[in-house]
Structure formats: C-alpha cells, structure tokens
Amino acid sequence: MMQMADRIKLKVLDPGLLTTVQDSGRWGYQAFGVSPGGVMDEYAAELTNLLVGNPPDAALLEITLKGPTLRFEEEGWVALGGADCGATLDGKPVPNWSAFYGRAGSTLILGFVREGCRAYLTCAGGFDVPLVMGSRSTYLRAKIGGFQGRPLQEGDVLEGINLVEARDEPGKIVESIRPERDSDLPLTQSSTITLPPSLIPRYGSPILLRVLLGPQEDMFEPEGVETFFNSPYRISHEADRMGYRLEGPKINHRGKADIVSDALAKGAIQVPGHGMPIVMMADHQTTGGYPKLGTVILADQYLLAQGKPGDEVLFFPCTEEEAIVAWKERRDHLSLVRAYVDRLWRKYA
Amino acid sequence: MSVSENPSVRFLAMGEACVVVEFGNTIDPEVNERVHRLARCLQNLLSRPEATTYQGTFYRQEYRSWSEVARAGIRELVPTYRSLAVYFDPLEVKRQALEAQITQLLQEIDVPEPAGALEAEAGSQREKTFPRQGKTVIIPVCYGGEYGPDLAFVAQHTGLSEEEVVKIHTSRTYRVYMLGFLPGFPYLGGMDERIATPRLETPRTRIPAGSVGIAGTQTGFYPMESPGGWRIIGRTPIKAFDPFSDTPFLLFPGDFVQFKSIGEGEYRKIEESGGRP
Structure with a gap:
C-alpha cells in the first residue's frame, strides 16, 4: 500500500452566503421532534460523493447561491457538483461535476450559482466533524451538528476524515493516488474525472413536480385540488432549508384549514388558511397542524431543492406505482454512475 | 386509501415512503394511548430479536415475517396526537403488506390480557413485547x-x-x-x-x-x-x-x-x- 496522505485541510477565507456541513441526515429522532435534515438535494450530493469514491452518507459542504473561498492548507482530492458556480482553482476554471486535486497553498473560489440553487463540495472520505446523534449534518434550528452547529465562518478550518482504514474501492484507489508532478493532475489532462452532460441532472425554471395526493386531500374542495394541479406557482422569498412557500392561485379548503397535528414528511405540501402551498424541505418540522394536500415524489424532490425564489413550479398528479418506478430508476442510475466513475479512477490510476 | 377491519383506524399515504396509521382526529387520551401502544410494539419488534421468538400463541409466524419485512425497510416511527407515521423504503417494503401486518398487529394488541395460570407467564412475556404504558x-x-x-x-x-x-x-x-x-x-x-x-x-x-x-x-x-x-x-x-x-x-x-x-x-x-x- 502506498503512503497515506496527511488529512486534507481547507481554510475558509470567505464562507459564502450559507455554507453548511451536511450528510444523508439525522434519522431516527423525528419522534422526539428532531428533523432528519441532511442535504437538500440528495441526488447532487450522492453524485458528488461518488466522484471521490465516498459512500452516500459522507459529509460534504452544502453551498447556497454564492459559494465560499477556500484555501488548501493540506493537499488532497475534492469533488464539486450540484449547481454550477463557476469554480476556479488558482484562477483556472474547474469543471463542475468533477474530482480534482488541490495542492497546499492553492485557493478554490466558488462564485454565484449560474443555474440551480445549491452546490456540493466534498473531499475524499468526507469532512470530519463530530457525529452528533449519528449524523454530521448541521441542524441550524437546534444549533447542533456540522461545524459547531452553525454555518461556516471566515477562519474555520475543515479537515477530511482520516482514510487509513479506507473503506471500499474506489475510495481506496482515490486515497492511494498522490500526484507527484503537476502534469499528473487530472485537470491538466484530457481525461479528467468528470461526469459527462449525459449523466448529470439539469436545473432551472419551470420546475415540474409529480405529486401523490394525501393524506388530507379530502379537506380541500375538488376545485381547490384542480387549481393546484392546473396553475403555475412561484417560489417566494420564504424559501429555506425548512420549507418553500409558493405563491399563486389560492387553493380552497372545504372547511377549516387546520387539523390536530400529525406527522410531516420531506416533500409534504401543507396548505394553511391563506391557501398558498408550503413544501416541506430537509429541516422541516416533524409535525404540523395544517392539512396536507399531497407529497412531492422522492424522485422529484431534488428539483425543488435546486429552485430559488422567482422560479416557476408546476404540479402534476401521479400514481404510487409511477413514483416507485421513478425512484428505482434514480437508484439504478446512481449505481451505474458509480460503476462508471470507478472505471475512470482505475484508468487514471 | 384503504380502511382496515377496525373502523376506527385509517391507513393514509404521505408520499410513497410513508404510511400514516390514523386512530382519530381529536386530542383524546384514549386515541393517543393507542398510537403510542402501537409505536412501542413496533419499536420492540424492530429492536429486539427475541420479541420475534415469543411462543405460545397463534401469531408467531406473522411476527417472524413481520420482523423480516420491518428490518429490511422500516426507517422510522413518528407518533403524534392521533396517528403513527411509519416511514419505510418503498423499494424494500410494499405498502399493502405493511398495512396488512399492522392490521394484524393491532388485533393482537387489542386482545385482552390472558387470565389463566398457564397464560400468566405468557402474560409477562406479552407485557415485555407489548408494554402497556409509558413511564x-x-x-x-x-x-x-x-x-x-x-x-x-x-x-x-x-x-x-x-x-x-x-x-x-x-x-x-x-x-x-x-x-x-x-x-x-x-x-x-x-x-x-x-x-x-x-x-x-x-x-x-x-x-x-x-x-x-x-x-x-x-x-x-x-x-x-x-x-x-x-x-x-x-x-x-x-x-x-x-x-x-x-x-x-x-x-x-x-x-x-x-x-x-x-x-x-x-x-x-x-x-x-x-x-x-
């Protein structure tokens, strides 16, 4: 086995607008009022993680609208994906959806997102912050997890997880590669570790979302349900990691617009008395007292996570069978891309 | 939406990965106790392998299959005032099978405590599996x-x-x-x-x-x-x-x-x- 690199170290020179450490979520505590949290866009996060051979639950940076500026204090492999924010490494453009090697002293600058809303940056092994209740996700509301329970600030130093006990391939391969000469760096070669356009998701407006009705669809007028499915909505400025409030034609309730609180899932669409839908996102409250008209299907939730204020949203009814098929296709696609990236790394090594 | 044989329980879908077992729509201690009793029973079946080997009544077989299903794909249980949300992996668990299992379980939970001497032992075992009350x-x-x-x-x-x-x-x-x-x-x-x-x-x-x-x-x-x-x-x-x-x-x-x-x-x-x- 080759000598292991020191742990990668990144210093935050500028934190960007809202940059937090996230992983696949803090599951198992919703009964106690703890949101599952985790990355908003699981699809982009998993693709980014697999670019450096990480498992889907490795911790990465979730970058919102405007990216941070980071300096490599110790060298190592990183990967970038999600919304393209025109990254540069020491002034040279870095392709989005790619893995690259940063030398100590290099500066990585992520700018404003060009399309979509959230970018993801990870390092080989994922970022090393303490596990809090089984997760490295930043839970802003409770100020726990991630980097000291808060968004990144100037001067913070992030380290990668020590991969001496490297897990599976291709993580082991990634870890074993220490480019000696700059000409060995993937960015300077024609064959970089980059996902081609055919394998990556596209973001933008309008956002088309498939919805399964329920659990409280019977609390709406049939005409209200029709309005919901036949009208354009816009993402309002009240759109954050907890939920997205949309604006558009009013959805009428049949009677009262509240219920005795019950559970809320990510993707659930609550409609309070004002008749505007609110879609629950990663840090959603675990219970809620407004009727839920429907739920955005798993396979489409990432599209909304990449939506920003002003984007148009259109809802379409769908069947549970279609939803499960779409989800299965997503999982299969991710397995295939993982195998493809594995092959790229073997070739590179 | 399907309605179980028990008229007071409704199974509702919140997306393809969650079934909401609804016991009522009021704030009522009895309704709430049924929610938590089901939650405790499910949690026990998920976390204690020995709960699946309980012998002495007719439902052992169901538990075995239940626990296999559950361990494969149940992600989380969220009890609220009046309902229990069961989050699951829709690629591992079929909603219909899950609802059938829960219906079966509810019938067993609602069985009165055994009275006879022989059943006393089974009763304590039962209490372990289906704890009656919170602390x-x-x-x-x-x-x-x-x-x-x-x-x-x-x-x-x-x-x-x-x-x-x-x-x-x-x-x-x-x-x-x-x-x-x-x-x-x-x-x-x-x-x-x-x-x-x-x-x-x-x-x-x-x-x-x-x-x-x-x-x-x-x-x-x-x-x-x-x-x-x-x-x-x-x-x-x-x-x-x-x-x-x-x-x-x-x-x-x-x-x-x-x-x-x-x-x-x-x-x-x-x-x-x-x-x-």
Whole structure:
C-alpha cells in the first residue's frame, strides 16, 4: 500500500452566503421532534460523493447561491457538483461535476450559482466533524451538528476524515493516488474525472413536480385540488432549508384549514388558511397542524431543492406505482454512475 | 386509501415512503394511548430479536415475517396526537403488506390480557413485547422569581395566589401526547383550566432552556433556548435534551410528566450534577 496522505485541510477565507456541513441526515429522532435534515438535494450530493469514491452518507459542504473561498492548507482530492458556480482553482476554471486535486497553498473560489440553487463540495472520505446523534449534518434550528452547529465562518478550518482504514474501492484507489508532478493532475489532462452532460441532472425554471395526493386531500374542495394541479406557482422569498412557500392561485379548503397535528414528511405540501402551498424541505418540522394536500415524489424532490425564489413550479398528479418506478430508476442510475466513475479512477490510476 | 377491519383506524399515504396509521382526529387520551401502544410494539419488534421468538400463541409466524419485512425497510416511527407515521423504503417494503401486518398487529394488541395460570407467564412475556404504558418522569421546578417571571401575572389573571397556581400545576400528571416543535419539546395534555392563561401578546426573543410555561390550557417546558410566547412560571434544572448524551432525550412520546416544586438550593444542586434525574 502506498503512503497515506496527511488529512486534507481547507481554510475558509470567505464562507459564502450559507455554507453548511451536511450528510444523508439525522434519522431516527423525528419522534422526539428532531428533523432528519441532511442535504437538500440528495441526488447532487450522492453524485458528488461518488466522484471521490465516498459512500452516500459522507459529509460534504452544502453551498447556497454564492459559494465560499477556500484555501488548501493540506493537499488532497475534492469533488464539486450540484449547481454550477463557476469554480476556479488558482484562477483556472474547474469543471463542475468533477474530482480534482488541490495542492497546499492553492485557493478554490466558488462564485454565484449560474443555474440551480445549491452546490456540493466534498473531499475524499468526507469532512470530519463530530457525529452528533449519528449524523454530521448541521441542524441550524437546534444549533447542533456540522461545524459547531452553525454555518461556516471566515477562519474555520475543515479537515477530511482520516482514510487509513479506507473503506471500499474506489475510495481506496482515490486515497492511494498522490500526484507527484503537476502534469499528473487530472485537470491538466484530457481525461479528467468528470461526469459527462449525459449523466448529470439539469436545473432551472419551470420546475415540474409529480405529486401523490394525501393524506388530507379530502379537506380541500375538488376545485381547490384542480387549481393546484392546473396553475403555475412561484417560489417566494420564504424559501429555506425548512420549507418553500409558493405563491399563486389560492387553493380552497372545504372547511377549516387546520387539523390536530400529525406527522410531516420531506416533500409534504401543507396548505394553511391563506391557501398558498408550503413544501416541506430537509429541516422541516416533524409535525404540523395544517392539512396536507399531497407529497412531492422522492424522485422529484431534488428539483425543488435546486429552485430559488422567482422560479416557476408546476404540479402534476401521479400514481404510487409511477413514483416507485421513478425512484428505482434514480437508484439504478446512481449505481451505474458509480460503476462508471470507478472505471475512470482505475484508468487514471 | 384503504380502511382496515377496525373502523376506527385509517391507513393514509404521505408520499410513497410513508404510511400514516390514523386512530382519530381529536386530542383524546384514549386515541393517543393507542398510537403510542402501537409505536412501542413496533419499536420492540424492530429492536429486539427475541420479541420475534415469543411462543405460545397463534401469531408467531406473522411476527417472524413481520420482523423480516420491518428490518429490511422500516426507517422510522413518528407518533403524534392521533396517528403513527411509519416511514419505510418503498423499494424494500410494499405498502399493502405493511398495512396488512399492522392490521394484524393491532388485533393482537387489542386482545385482552390472558387470565389463566398457564397464560400468566405468557402474560409477562406479552407485557415485555407489548408494554402497556409509558413511564412517569418527575420534573423538579423552581417556581416564580427570576425563574418564573410570569407567575405573578398568571396568579393575577386567574385570581389565585402564586402558591395556589403552583399547587394546582403540580397536582396533576400530564400525558406527553407527542414531542415536536423543538427537539424534546413535549406537548402535554390535561392541565387544570383554573390556571389557563393566554400567551404573551409579544413573544420573547429568548426563553432560557428549562423554562416551564402556560399557553392557554396547555403547559410544557422548553428543552432548549428558544424564542416563545408562553407565560413562564418556573424553570427546571433537568436537561430534557442533551445531544451529546447516549440518551439525548429524557421524555418519550407516551410518557407522563409530574412537576414537583423545589427551592433554589435544590435547583442549583441538580444543575451542578449534570441536570439528569
């Protein structure tokens, strides 16, 4: 086995607008009022993680609208994906959806997102912050997890997880590669570790979302349900990691617009008395007292996570069978891309 | 939507990865107890392999298949006032099979306790598998003064003395209907209406962790610092939420809370010893 690199170290020179450490979520505590949290866009996060051979639950940076500026204090492999924010490494453009090697002293600058809303940056092994209740996700509301329970600030130093006990391939391969000469760096070669356009998701407006009705669809007028499915909505400025409030034609309730609180899932669409839908996102409250008209299907939730204020949203009814098929296709696609990236790394090594 | 044989239970879908088992649509201790009983039973079946080997009645086979299904794909259980949300992986678990299993389980839970001598043993085993009730947790509270800045207002509003308010508040056992809003925040039920007091017109921006409050006919306490509009009548040194503990939460949904009045000296003693009973 080759000598292991020191742990990668990144210093935050500028934190960007809202940059937090996230992983696949803090599951198992919703009964106690703890949101599952985790990355908003699981699809982009998993693709980014697999670019450096990480498992889907490795911790990465979730970058919102405007990216941070980071300096490599110790060298190592990183990967970038999600919304393209025109990254540069020491002034040279870095392709989005790619893995690259940063030398100590290099500066990585992520700018404003060009399309979509959230970018993801990870390092080989994922970022090393303490596990809090089984997760490295930043839970802003409770100020726990991630980097000291808060968004990144100037001067913070992030380290990668020590991969001496490297897990599976291709993580082991990634870890074993220490480019000696700059000409060995993937960015300077024609064959970089980059996902081609055919394998990556596209973001933008309008956002088309498939919805399964329920659990409280019977609390709406049939005409209200029709309005919901036949009208354009816009993402309002009240759109954050907890939920997205949309604006558009009013959805009428049949009677009262509240219920005795019950559970809320990510993707659930609550409609309070004002008749505007609110879609629950990663840090959603675990219970809620407004009727839920429907739920955005798993396979489409990432599209909304990449939506920003002003984007148009259109809802379409769908069947549970279609939803499960779409989800299965997503999982299969991710397995295939993982195998493809594995092959790229073997070739590179 | 499918309706089980039990007319009071409805299975609702919240997306393709969640089934909501709805027992009613009111705040009612009996409805809530059924929710928590099912939650406890499911949790036991998920976490204790021995629960699947219980012998002596007809349903062993179902448990075995149940536990296989469950371990493969049940992600999380969320009990609320009136329903239990069961989150699952739709690529591992079929909704219909899950609903059938839960229907079966509900019938077994509702079977009366065995009476005979032979069944007594089975009964205790049964109690382990299907625990009847949540635990009662004593919450010591230092009422009034700097810890309870609104106690005087509550007394004035209700026409009682501060001592009477405290006496009434500590005289009942409150059901933890559910936890939510903040990590470990209990929605308690059963407060005496004589001490009901409306919320503050302007919420405070910062309420210290442990604050015990009244909002309308509700009472509860803040497990962590938060903004809020409840009338604060006291504070507990007990840490109801400690993310770095092996047991981050003191209260489970379905438990019961009993408040107990303590002095400042005892408050400090409990605080210094780590804030756990």
